[in-house]
Amino acid sequence: MTTKDFAPTCPIPIAQYPQVLLAHGGGGRLMHSLIDKLYAPTFDHLEAQHDGAVLPLGDARMAFTTDSYVVRPLFFPGGDIGQMAVHGTVNDLAMCGARPLYISTSLILEEGLPMETLWQVVQSMQSAAAAAGVHIVTGDTKVVDKGKGDGVFINTAGIGIIEHDLNIGPRSIRAGDAIILSGDIGRHGIAIMASREGLSFESDIESDLAPVADLVMNLLDAGIEVHCLRDLTRGGLATALVEIAQSSNLQLQIEEAAIQVREDVRGACEILGFDPMYVANEGRFVAIIAADDVQRALDLFHQHPLGCDATLLGRVTDQRTGRVTMTSLIGANRIVDMLSGEQLPRIC
């Protein structure tokens, strides 16, 4: 090891966390501590609390985002790692309010991966890109020794163009804004879990994996005053809302009655001990918009196949608590918190 001028102390308490845990990638508290304490202060231009960065290029504004996909198994009910790697990045661009244009892909293959599997994944990526209207323009392949990877890991980065003047992000939300939830929650996480553990439920539960950029562009093209968008991936609906509340320092008030969970998903969650509020989705998002635009926005959601069950989830209040509160079905009010540990590793 070469000697370097490393800062003497790691900002994560080493005595408490000498090693990286699975939960550091789980979307909950530990992952946020890595982002807040280790990445954000070090990478001085990191847009840490958003799905991507919004940047100038020439006279244009663009969004730039990246994600690596390590989901297990590679093929699951409703999708596969290739589709996910494209749709996930398309969705992150959409959450910046950008029209997705270009995708890069980098594959880390484990020696011994069946060539047929690679071929299926590559085809799946292309068909997903075609469905989402983006182009896979550049790529890279690395192969690691057998036992040093796990079949296929895929990184995609994406570039989109921003064609409006809005600043979409948690800091743009205002007291009185409406929170719209695009549809039912919990299917992706349960589909992965069932597939991984060989569980079978009364009905087949498929992932909700889908590219939502088209729906988001409908909102923006119609001039809806969109303040914040967030997809409900790792950590689920609860974590997404808590992140927005913390970043904005405003209180979000939501209604449990507006959260739809399919009966079979709810049953599977009960069996597995999961709270659907924390289960990952891959085709669902929340939109926080100016109150005056609620009805027009809901109409646009309802006209789109990926938003036909959208509901008015709640409101942004004027309380500066950075918290999320939820009125339950029986009228009680409780605080919704971020997950401490990890519910389910390698969900995406």
Add this chain to the structure above:
Amino acid sequence: MTTKDFAPTCPIPIAQYPQVLLAHGGGGRLMHSLIDKLYAPTFDHLEAQHDGAVLPLGDARMAFTTDSYVVRPLFFPGGDIGQMAVHGTVNDLAMCGARPLYISTSLILEEGLPMETLWQVVQSMQSAAAAAGVHIVTGDTKVVDKGKGDGVFINTAGIGIIEHDLNIGPRSIRAGDAIILSGDIGRHGIAIMASREGLSFESDIESDLAPVADLVMNLLDAGIEVHCLRDLTRGGLATALVEIAQSSNLQLQIEEAAIQVREDVRGACEILGFDPMYVANEGRFVAIIAADDVQRALDLFHQHPLGCDATLLGRVTDQRTGRVTMTSLIGANRIVDMLSGEQLPRIC
């Protein structure tokens, strides 16, 4: 596994290559067969034979590139995986003739990675970004189970802006063009190999890892008519030249006497059975430029610390063979070919 409409036959002959081999990531023939047969025909907008894609965004032209880094060991003489992940992507942007602006980073961590190691890698990335004048703007972290990764894999994607009207790439080279080699070759691969195998040579051999964008910008800002740029990473000088020759279908004629290999690197290559022409570099490149600009270009190289030993390596001829030929020190002429297998896995 869900059923899908996969094409019935894989374009790679499964009987011959039922599984992915380490050499499929090695930069030689097998990797090129993946690119040519599997990726390029499937991803319909892939710029397969270039270090990145050149794309319009608004009124601007930009370059977009990605690479994953799986180098072993993580820290080696002259650098580490964090520096490499930044400089490698900066260099790929420079090879497109773009001024590097933004970098994304995605870390795939193995459960159990010492937190101190992650901290060192993150700091190293930031100091490399600062040195290269780029900003790390967005990121992602995944954690995989112990034994399903190897410490840290890093993906970086990069965006740069193109501020000139040149089309830099293999198809732009012309008969008569000059080929300039930016400096001595072979240090990175030998430094990694020595470090990995615990070999020690008479002198310490350090990687040549460095960001070359500044030197490339000097050439472009001075109005040098640059036709093609290529860094000499996986597969080394020989592979880079063969790729350019094949893409352009022109013959490149080079002089062995213009290739500098340090004595200690040459000695190590002899011991290890490597040909320095195929050993990876991380701070060296070739520039193919209009013949009239040779002297001015060489002067600019020689004024820069990363180009002070640059040489005129050879010429593009008017023969349409797609081959590279080399005049040896004793005057013999031979064909330079791509590597068949793999010289050294996980070099980058």
